[in-house]
Amino acid sequence: MITVKDVDHVALLGRLELTAEEKEMFTRQLNDILEHFRSLERLNTENVQPTAHVLPLQNVYREDLVGQHMPREDALSNCPDREENYFKVPKIV
Amino acid sequence: MQLYRLTAHELHDLLIKKEISAEELNIAVFDRIENVEDKIGAYITRTKESALESARAVDRQIRDGEAITPLSGIPLAIKDNMCTDGLRTTASSKILSNFIPPYSATVVKKLEAAGATVVGKTNLDEFAMGSSTENSAFFTTRNPWDTERVPGGSSGGSAAAVCAGEAVCALGSDTGGSIRQPASFCGVVGMKPTYGSVSRYGLIAFASSLDQIGPFARDVTDCALMLEAISGHDPKDSTSANYKVPDYAASLINDVRGLKIGVPEEYMAEGILPEVRIAVKKAMLLLESLGAVVEYTTLPHTEYALPTYYIIAPAEASSNLARYDGVRYGFRAAEAVDVIDMFMKSRSQGFGPEVKRRIMLGTYTLSAGYYDAYYLKALKVRTLIKQDFDRAFEKYDVLLSPTSPSPAFRFGEKVDDPLQMYLSDICTISVNLAGIPGISLPCGFVDGMPVGLQLMGKHFDEGTLLRVAYTFEQNTDYHKEFPKL
Numbered sequence: 364m365i366t367v368k369d370v371d372h373v374a375l376l377g378r379l380e381l382t383a384e385e386k387e388m389f390t391r392q393l394n395d396i397l398e399h400f401r402s403l404e405r406l407n408t409e410n411v412q413p414t415a416h417v418l419p420l421q422n423v424y425r426e427d428l429v430g431q432h433m434p435r436e437d438a439l440s441n442c443p444d445r446e447e448n449y450f451k452v453p454k455i456v
Numbered sequence: 457m458q459l460y461r462l463t464a465h466e467l468h469d470l471l472i473k474k475e476i477s478a479e480e481l482n483i484a485v486f487d488r489i490e491n492v493e494d495k496i497g498a499y500i501t502r503t504k505e506s507a508l509e510s511a512r513a514v515d516r517q518i519r520d521g522e523a524i525t526p527l528s529g530i531p532l533a534i535k536d537n538m539c540t541d542g543l544r545t546t547a548s549s550k551i552l553s554n555f556i557p558p559y560s561a562t563v564v565k566k567l568e569a570a571g572a573t574v575v576g577k578t579n580l581d582e583f584a585m586g587s588s589t590e591n592s593a594f595f596t597t598r599n600p601w602d603t604e605r606v607p608g609g610s611s612g613g614s615a616a617a618v619c620a621g622e623a624v625c626a627l628g629s630d631t632g633g634s635i636r637q638p639a640s641f642c643g644v645v646g647m648k649p650t651y652g653s654v655s656r657y658g659l660i661a662f663a664s665s666l667d668q669i670g671p672f673a674r675d676v677t678d679c680a681l682m683l684e685a686i687s688g689h690d691p692k693d694s695t696s697a698n699y700k701v702p703d704y705a706a707s708l709i710n711d712v713r714g715l716k717i718g719v720p721e722e723y724m725a726e727g728i729l730p731e732v733r734i735a736v737k738k739a740m741l742l743l744e745s746l747g748a749v750v751e752y753t754t755l756p757h758t759e760y761a762l763p764t765y766y767i768i769a770p771a772e773a774s775s776n777l778a779r780y781d782g783v784r785y786g787f788r789a790a791e792a793v794d795v796i797d798m799f800m801k802s803r804s805q806g807f808g809p810e811v812k813r814r815i816m817l818g819t820y821t822l823s824a825g826y827y828d829a830y831y832l833k834a835l836k837v838r839t840l841i842k843q844d845f846d847r848a849f850e851k852y853d854v855l856l857s858p859t860s861p862s863p864a865f866r867f868g869e870k871v872d873d874p875l876q877m878y879l880s881d882i883c884t885i886s887v888n889l890a891g892i893p894g895i896s897l898p899c900g901f902v903d904g905m906p907v908g909l910q911l912m913g914k915h916f917d918e919g920t921l922l923r924v925a926y927t928f929e930q931n932t933d934y935h936k937e938f939p940k941l
Contacts, residue, residue, distance in 0.1 A: 370816070377774060377819040378781070378796075379812055380804040389816050392874055396817060399875060400763040403833050406840065413835030414842055416665045416695070417891030417915075418652045423694040437558035441785035450783050455795045 365393050459484040460621035461938060464530045464678040467624065471518060471529055478511035478518070478529025482573055485531040489575070489622045492941050497597045498617040500536045501544055502576040507531065510573040517571075526681045528571030533623035535614050536577035537584055538669070539658040540564055547660045548592040549582045551780050551787045551806030561658025562693070563627060563669050563686045570685045575623055578613025582808045583777070584634055584662045586610050587880045590871045591810045599641060600939040601905055605864040608638030611672070615642040618672045620941060625682050626672040631662050632765055633860075633884025635670045636896035640859035640908020643898045643937065645679045645925070646672045650916050651891035652697035654683075655690030663772035664695070666765075666888040675935050676897060676926045680704040683918060699916060707919035710930045713747030717924070718852035722758035723883055729862045735900030735907040736858050739928065743856075746927060753852065755844040758886060760837050765885040766878055767821050767834035773811075774818025780806065813874060842890045849914045854924050857883050859896040859908030883910060893918045897925050898934035906934070 370390050374381050381389065435448055444451040459467065459481050470476045486504050493499065514529035534540065537547045539557035541564075546552045560568070568574070581591035589597045589612025597612045599605040600620040607616040611628030615638035618626050628635040630648035639646025647670045654669045661667060671682030684705065689698045719740060724733055744750040782788030782802030789805050792798035807815070821830035848855060860880055870877040887894040892915055899909035909928070913921040929935055 365820070369820075373816055373820045373823065376823060377815045378778075378799045378803050379807075379815060380800040381812075385809075385812070389813065392813060393817060393820065395875055396766065397820075400767060400830060403760060403763050403767075403837055406757075406760065406837060408833060408836035408840070411836040411839050413832060414839040415835055417842065418695065418697055420652070420695060420697070425691060433558060438784075440558055441555055443782060443786075443788035452783055452795050453792050453798050 365390055365397065458621070460488040463674050464527060464624050464681055467530060468526050471524070474518065478514040478573070479508060481529060482507050482511040482531050482575070485575060485621070485623065492620050492622065495598060495603055495941060496600055496616050496620050496622065497595050498533070498578050498613040498620065498622050499576040500546060500548065500579050500594060500613070503543065503574055507573040507575050510571070514571050525570045527567065527685055530572050530624050531575045532567060532572045533576055533578045533614050533617045533626035534564060534574055535580055535611050535626070535628050537580060537629060537660040538564055538627060539660070540574070540577065543577070545577065545660070547583050548580045548594055549807065549811070550593045551802070553593070553787065555785055557658070559658065562655035562690045564658065566686050578611070578617055578626065580613055581610035582811050583660065583773070584610040584629055584631060585773070585810050585814055587633070587637060587877050588865070588871065589613065590867065591808060593808050596867065599864045600941055601643065602864070605866050605905065606641065608641030608864060610634040612638050614672050615639055615644060615646065618642070618644045618674060619939060624674070625678050627669060627686070628672055629659055629667055629669050630888065631666045631769060632888050633881045635672065636884050636894055636908065636910060637860050637881065639672055639896040640906065641864035643906030643934070644672055644674055645676055645895065645897045645935070646670065647679050647683060647895040647918070648887060648893060649683060649687065649918055650893045652695055653699070653916060653918070654686050655688070655693045655696050657690055657692040661776040663769040664776060665772060666769060668888070676922060676929045677708055679895070680708055680922050702919055704919060704922055707922040708926045709923050710927050711747070712743055712924055712927045715748045715854065715920070715924065716852045717743060717748050717750045718753035718848055718855045719750065720755040720758065720848070720855060720857060721752050722755055723857035727861055727882065728858055729902070731902040732858050732862060732907050735902070736856070736909060739899045739909050740856065742931060743924070743928060746931060748924070750856070753848055753855070755848060755886065757837065757840045757844050761841055761886040761889060762878060762882060764834045764837045764841065765881070765889060766817070767830050768838065768889070770814040770818035771822050771831050772818070774815045774822065777811070777815055838889050841886055845890045845892060853920050855912040857910045857912070859883055859910040863902050863905035863907055887912055891915065893921055895921050895925050897929060899928070899932070900934060
């Protein structure tokens with residue numbers, strides 16, 4: 364069973380600030396959904412390899428060559444706040 | 457002649473015979489949008505000026521006797537989770553409501569290079585999370601066959617636009633059925649190609665091991681043309697497969713003799729509306745009468761696909777959506793006391809309820825103490841689901857099923873019950889877990905609402921899917937129906 368306290372902890376990990384109603388709703392809905400997930404316990408998967416990705420692709424490298432890069436102004440064009448060529452954020456410490 | 461009702465290949469013939477101009481065609485589609493968009497709500501952003509400009513460039517090419525491509529001048533819609541250089545791209549989320557990408561997705565570049573005209577960006581469930589387009593942060597899109605019903609989702613805007621004549625073809629993205637299910641609800645053709653066959657560069661990520669871009673079209677021929685235009689290796693997407701794109705038009709053969717088609721009995725079981733089952737059985741009989749061998753088969757782990765998907769997709773989403781922090785782009789909440797507070801407030805005010813629910817679910821299943829029980833377990837069951845398909849494809853060329861358990865449902869019917877909403881993806885999600893291609897095409901009507909037939913194929917065997925779909929289409933008339941608006 365997930366409790367409101369678990370929901371608080373997960374919300375903090377996911378960097379979400381939830382209202383009291385949202386906490387109540389997610390506690391109920393996550394319990395319903397996780398209950399549905401329990402059907403997987405019926406399967407014995409001890410000797411099954413996990414599939415993270417379906418194609419036989421591994422370690423895709425390219426030649427280490429200088430390419431075209433996004434101009435700095437373009438990269439900064441959507442930021443909510445900047446100072447010179449930096450992204451600006453509220454105080455960290 | 458209502459140009460907006462024709463297919464891309466019909467329009468191409470008219471263009472090269474100089475019976476119509478590309479400008480005329482694009483104006484006809486924009487007039488249609490003017491007339492019906494109030495009822496449908498397919499578009500978040502429309503781009504009339506740039507579309508007409510591209511159309512005039514195509515007209516100059518034709519006038520100068522230059523060769524044009526099958527998509528030159530054809531009005532297309534792009535789902536609003538694919539980046540378009542200099543054109544607002546929102547993913548239907550408040551958090552990206554003012555985002556103007558500094559680059560275009562590879563698929564957009566490819567279509568523009570083919571001379572297609574982009575008429576606008578279409579509505580979706582926020583970040584492609586949903587099955588009805590009701591989760592858009594902006595407005596709801598309506599089903600052109602009955603505006604009291606959902607168009608499906610998450611690519612509901614693209615499906616509705618193609619269905620209503622507001623675009624000739626469109627792009628969508630499909631993580632668990634988001635192209636095929638709305639195609640089925642709107643009575644158009646929609647295809648999710650093999651994972652890795654179409655570049656995801658510039659697609660706003662939802663679940664990276666499942667996401668795939670694909671086409672919507674009014675018939676299978678247009679679907680093949682679109683697929684060919686967007687497929688191919690892209691060095692900018694490290695999960696893009698290096699393979700030679702086949703000539704998909706060559707697969708449009710009206711003949712299924714000798715092909716073996718399997719029908720997984722789990723997809724025809726309880727939970728599928730009886731009328732939908734009847735429509736699919738009729739499709740089986742038709743293909744059999746045309747010379748295919750059609751048999752029931754089994755994909756024994758089907759019942760585990762839904763929990764597996766709803767562990768893996770939210771886990772990947774919770775990780776992908778960590779980038780929305782209000783620092784480099786997107787919405788930033790005012791009045792934060794420090795940087796963590798800024799992250800928390802920006803995300804909480806910027807994301808809608810379904811996105812938050814999936815971040816919560818994904819963060820939980822990936823968190824310490826639960827990773828093995830949920831996430832790792834789901835990855836292992838994913839292997840079993842994939843092996844079911846591998847075994848079935850040893851015997852069959854193609855698998856056949858309904859696309860969705862029911863036709864389009866009414867607004868509000870499922871939106872408050874996430875589990876019920878998730879169940880509407882029951883026939884489509886396994887295809888994403890296995891990474892195989894799937895196509896939905898119209899196979900009947902129930903109470904005036906379209907029913908979709910799903911065909912599933914082997915990795916990189918889109919050609920055989922197109923062949924079976926084309927044969928079915930050439931021997932039926934469902935794709936010729938057009939909604940009255």
